[in-house]
Amino acid sequence: MSTMTMKIDGKPVKAEEGMTVFQAARNAGIGIPSLCYNEKLEPFGACRFCMIEVTKNRKTKLVASCCYPAEDGLVVKTNSERILKIRKVILELLLPLAPSGPLPDLAKKYGADRSRFPLEKGEEITNCTLCGRCVRYCAEVKKLNAIGFVGRGVNRRVELMPEIGNECITCRECYGRDVCESGRFVVIAEEFPFLQYAYRGR
Amino acid sequence: MEKSKSKFVGVRITDEQASILSRLQKDSRLSKTEILIKGLTFLDEFYSLGLDRKPLSDELGALEKEAFHYAAELRRVRKREEAISEMVQELHNIDEIVDKYHCDKSALIQILLEIQAKTYWLPKHTLMWVSERLNVPMSQIRQITTFYKAFHLKPRGKHLVRVCLGTACHVRGGPRILEHTERALGIKASETTEDMKFTLESVNCLGCCALGPVIVVDGDYHGRISSSQVEKILSSYT
């Protein structure tokens, strides 16, 4: 495996072939924040919180570090003004919908605690950022596909499939905080009528 | 043909039921879905003879429940055997379409479109059956059918009224035509009238931009319409 050298925030970082910039940074102790990353799962690229500025051949562009393959000679910035603005606005957008969990602390850090985008009348707090870790975990790790995304755009939500039947083995690994940081999934699952029946049946 | 999933979606069966089912499969050398269809056909005959018998497996029961739910959604009071035999016919039709595509998983969207072309909407038993035949998780089918606008998971009216809201039609007053049609039918876009006569939808561009604003009812295009013509067009459909 060939090794590559990149510069992340001025610090030289080594990476192996096949690694993403995110992984290489983590290994070198540089923490790029993310709201949808989980080392057991394939990178998803949905939260856009891990955006970085990469410069190669004097061309600079913004990319998601969790998906961008590490390259030799890449110059990376993880905290430029553009990136801080992106993180601030993302938090402003998500905070009213998910006021518990990891977001409030992050919001204080990036100056997003007062959101310009409050909830409208009739809009509910979901505490779900649609990071998809529950869906991906059940699909990639457990290979059961008992949880899925439903709908499109703003109507997108996480659902336990109505006919989960044997597909859900109630392992409850999706309850873990490493999968669902806000704890929202526990609520969805516990309220689901089928699971109530299943627990009683066992 | 693809090997179907070992456990049918939606139900837990006991070990005793599972062994009966696998013995049946071995003896008859039929696939699980073929046995299910045979079971339903027998149920249908039982009921028509006036007999009442508990289904052999809970899996049949799941399909049976769906058949009644389906009939209820169509707001028709149906005798049990009629609801089941209609569903069996639909499942046969689905088998034909799936076999035409050689049970290819990547043709999932095409298969669902073809099924819907015949039935106008996709009742749950259809999705369960496709999930079985193609060995595709129900979550994927549910995601696809809720992601794309072309799929309808609720019963549809006899006539489909679509109002174009593409840019060219928008600039020529498309939204006002939609509002007028909503008022005329008494429903909002993507709803069906109480008498199941009309389903109303808005579309983002039909490709007849020079004739904007445009309404399509079933296959009939009506271009350059004004609000005052809407009622006349609708009343011409029985």
Place this chain on the structure above:
Amino acid sequence: MTKLESSSDLEKLRKQIVSKRDPKRLCITVCSGTGCQASGCEKVSAAFQEELKNQKLSDKVEVRRTGCHGFCEKGPIVILHPEEICYLQVKPKDASEVVSQTLKEGKIIDRLLYTDPTTGKRIAHESDIPFYKNQKRLILDNNRKIDPKNIDDYIALNGYSALAKALSGISPEQVLEEVKKANLRGRGGAGFPAGRKWETTRNAPGEIKYVIVNCDEGDPGAYMDRSLMEGNPHLVIEGLIIGAYAIGSHEGFIYVRQEYPLAVENTELSIKQAEEYGLLGKNILGSGFDFKITIHRGAGAFVSGESSALMSAIEGKVGEPRPKYVHSSVKGVWDRPSNLNNVETWATVPFIINNGADWFTSIGTEGSKGTKIFSLVGKVSNTGLVEVSMGMTLRDIIEKIGGGIPNGKKFKAVQTGGPSGGCIPEKLLDFPVDFDELSKAGSMMGSGGMIVMDEDTCMVDTAKYFANFLADESCGKCVPCREGLKQICRKLGAISNGKGTEDDIKDLEDLAEVLRDASLCSLGQTAANPVLSTIRHFRDEYEAHIRGACPAKVCKSLVTYYIDPEKCLACGLCLKNCSVGAISGKKGIIHIIDQEKCIKCDTCFDVCPEKFNAVTKISGEPVPKAVPQGTEIKKKKR
């Protein structure tokens, strides 16, 4: 149909077909694209067939249903060959007159001819009509001559000769070089050099490669690809096979959106007919090259037209874009090299092979070669599909071809590039149609939608329309697009309701920046363009809305409908048509709108006869007090 075993077989077949066709034979062509279908062309074709039967002329005169002519405003369009007399807006009842007068006696029926709006002159030949005269119809021209359901029509007009040329004697590398030399840039919107994309795919590791036609055409207002796919599918298929040969691919996909059933039907039939002739399948024209095509239908999602989303859909998964940073030319469908191009791009390829790259580069500008098809629609006199050389100015397209703005209204803006593009105001109309120039003007070429807007169009409403469209079509996977577009829609909604503030404009700009920088795919990345370009060129309209007025009198919350008592002559039309009974009055009594009941549906404004013009829309000004109920109308002094 016998299989063609070589290119000389194809030539023989062509000569055979042409020899059986008498160029002097009378032929009536009826345009049968979706636009004319909507105008009733099927009934017209049937009427002609019936009339010819009655007059016992069925074996002397052919009735041919052809592809889209592009002049959709004036459909159904009928052309009588060989004189090429062009009749517009033909109705079924005109059939007998046309057959008796024009066909039999050569008399031209004036009322069915095109009338020039400025000179009043009637024009008999299609090529003399200003709409067509100023175009350069390279790709679209054959649409009006062939029946898309009959491959022999296409072969008779030299169809598949480019394929034969490529397969007999030119190596795949040479074909690739020619396309690169021609500098053909993708017609789907981004304008990426097609030759370079082909080369990347060709050189990517892997035996199995795919070529894909993107006919998902989701931009509302654009229907160029529909016309080509419906009207001349063989042209696209020929281009695809040539491209596959150059790249080294043996399997192709044509992704057609489900909203184009006629395009699906005609393409399916064309593939079957091409297979029967051996132009698809194994050992095409005896060259040893194998190629097959599968059609994939969309299911109603604009985002699935994005190339990585389209490839996901072909795999049977949900059509969401993928956050990969490796080009799909290297890893696409099933992680294999896949070359995706737009319908128009593929359709241009046979012309480049037949006429050479030098010929192609002689048309157009330095950076943008060849022609481009636009759908010129909206508030313009002649709407339809327009094909011009790159480099023609927007002004010339709108005025010389489009015939300017109808009803004496003033031009305000032209929107290009669909929901990813921007609005171009009057002062920038002399910009030429060119990939790089249009970007400089703050918009983009896009797939070719060109929507003309006049003084009665509200730019805030337009931005709101596009934002709502994109929010509806967003896949919802990434936060900036899903949540950001939602907030943009809300802010624009507030502004158009008169509840906006200056801060809202700043917030819109911030959201736009994050959308552009952080979105996962180009839907999100370009989603803010309509908002940004309208703020840039029409900021005064935004500010007017914030102050409580809609200058174009479109935004309902800021408009009041008022009947001018000086002009109302109590004809009763508005009262009869008001669906909520908000108008009071009777014969001889001035009609008055009850503002509490008025829902601002615009019907009264629409039906009030032009000679009275009594219904007015007021915005940003105080509404005059209503006259007392029962006031008599002002009688005109004779």
